[in-house]
Amino acid sequence: MTRSERQGPYICGIDAAMDVVSGKWKGLILWELDEHGIRRFAELRRGLPGVSEKMLTQHLREMEQDGLVIRTVYAEVPPRVEYSLTDEGRALNAALAPLGQWGSTRIRRQQIQMVDHQDAAAMPRP
Amino acid sequence: MTRSERQGPYICGIDAAMDVVSGKWKGLILWELDEHGIRRFAELRRGLPGVSEKMLTQHLREMEQDGLVIRTVYAEVPPRVEYSLTDEGRALNAALAPLGQWGSTRIRRQQIQMVDHQDAAAMPRP
DNA sequence: AACCCCACTAACCAAAAAGTAAGTACCGCA
DNA sequence: TGCGGTACTTACTTTTTGGTTAGTGGGGTT
Numbered sequence: 001m002t003r004s005e006r007q008g009p010y011i012c013g014i015d016a017a018m019d020v021v022s023g024k025w026k027g028l029i030l031w032e033l034d035e036h037g038i039r040r041f042a043e044l045r046r047g048l049p050g051v052s053e054k055m056l057t058q059h060l061r062e063m064e065q066d067g068l069v070i071r072t073v074y075a076e077v078p079p080r081v082e083y084s085l086t087d088e089g090r091a092l093n094a095a096l097a098p099l100g101q102w103g104s105t106r107i108r109r110q111q112i113q114m115v116d117h118q119d120a121a122a123m124p125r126p
Numbered sequence: 127m128t129r130s131e132r133q134g135p136y137i138c139g140i141d142a143a144m145d146v147v148s149g150k151w152k153g154l155i156l157w158e159l160d161e162h163g164i165r166r167f168a169e170l171r172r173g174l175p176g177v178s179e180k181m182l183t184q185h186l187r188e189m190e191q192d193g194l195v196i197r198t199v200y201a202e203v204p205p206r207v208e209y210s211l212t213d214e215g216r217a218l219n220a221a222l223a224p225l226g227q228w229g230s231t232r233i234r235r236q237q238i239q240m241v242d243h244q245d246a247a248a249m250p251r252p
Numbered sequence: 253a254a255c256c257c258c259a260c261t262a263a264c265c266a267a268a269a270a271g272t273a274a275g276t277a278c279c280g281c282a
Numbered sequence: 283t284g285c286g287g288t289a290c291t292t293a294c295t296t297t298t299t300g301g302t303t304a305g306t307g308g309g310g311t312t
Contacts, residue, residue, distance in 0.1 A: 013229030014153040014222060020232075021225075022148060024270070027140040041289055052271065057290060077278060078288040088232070095228035096140055099147075102221035103139030106146075106214070150300070167259055178301060183260060203308060204258040 017095070020066050023059050025051050027096065033069065033085045034093045041081050068092060143218070146192050149185050151177050153222065159195065159211045160219045167207050194218060 010016040021027060025048055032047045033039055039047070045056055060083060063069040068089035074080040085093070136142040147153060151174055158173045159165055165173070171182055186209060189195040194215035200206040211219070 010229070010233055011154070012157070013226035013231075013233065014157070015229065016233050017225045017229035018148075018153060020229075022144075027144060028137070031138070031140070042287080045289095053290070054272085054292095055270065058270090073289095076288095078280090079278090079290085081289065092228055095224040098221040098224055099143045100139035102218055103136070103141065103143035103146075105139075107136055107139065107142050168257080179260070180262095180302085181300065184300090199259095204310085205260080205308095207259060 017092070020063075020068065021092065021096070023062070025055060025059050026063065029056075029059060029063065030068070030085070030089065030093045030096065033083060034090060038082050038084045041083070044083065063089070143221070146189075146194065147218065147222070149188070151181060151185050152189065155182075155185060155189065156194070156211070156215065156219045156222065159209060160216060164208050164210045167209070170209065189215070 010019070021030075028048050029044065032044055036043075041056070041060075044060075045051060045053065048056070060069060060071065064071050067086055070084050070086055072082045072084075074082070136145070147156075154174050155170065158170055162169075167182070167186075170186075171177060171179065174182070186195060186197065190197050193212055196210050196212055198208045198210075200208070
């Protein structure tokens with residue numbers, strides 16, 4: 001497992017939040033869990049196309065350590081493990097919403113620009 | 127310079143925002159520029175204790191490419207370069223505010239926990 | 253004369269993050 | 283008998299990120 005040397009003295013809130021949310025899939029995991037309430041490992045995996053099992057477990061364990069995620073193991077065969085968000089995790093996801101808005105607006109802007117370029121490229125040469 | 131292969135197709139807004147804001151000092155740069163309006167290179171450097179010149183230039187160039195920062199060079203001796211935020215940069219900083227709030231609350235919670243542990247450790251043994 | 257300041261750039265190196273592939277142990281289905 | 287599904291773990295490699303050091307060139311300070 002990755003050593004979590006984190007929790008170093010932060011210089012501001014952004015710092016502390018980024019420490020916890022940085023990781024290729026953590027934003028998406030948060031979203032998935034908030035959206036569905038409870039998810040099993042394989043469900044999450046299917047919900048995050050491209051994630052490897054290693055990264056998914058690693059991120060989930062870190063988020064559990066960070067108090068964002070609850071992991072419940074059922075002693076059954078085949079094994080069943082359920083993940084859900086803590087109150088803090090839900091609060092974090094809510095705090096991420098404006099950032100998501102900003103990003104969506106940005107994507108839209110970029111797509112418009114790309115269409116513009118396409119139009120320009122399709123223009124008949126003089 | 128680091129190759130910026132970014133702008134890949136994002137799966138959501140968070141994704142797009144994180145792409146642009148991830149980098150050890152970008153949050154702080156955003157904050158400094160929003161706080162002061164205009165900053166010179168050396169002023170930023172002094173405002174971010176511990177940043178290396180290399181990382182500062184690298185981050186500033188990426189943020190310029192990403193349309194968050196304006197870089198103005200004055201052809202003087204000694205050289206003068208001023209940095210400021212675009213509207214999009216200011217909007218991003220605003221969108222980061224709730225995340226900062228969440229982080230500050232979290233830091234406070236952690237400090238309380240640490241004090242609790244200290245108290246427990248300082249308790250007289252029976 | 254020696255040093256500091258400005259705003260960088262380049263080369264090299266270390267550390268962290270992420271990807272790949274395989275193995276675990278048990279069950280149900282065909 | 284072999285495959286797929288359950289939820290992982292381990293070892294190894296690659297990619298990405300950030301840090302260190304040194305150098306530029308003209309000007310001002312001590």
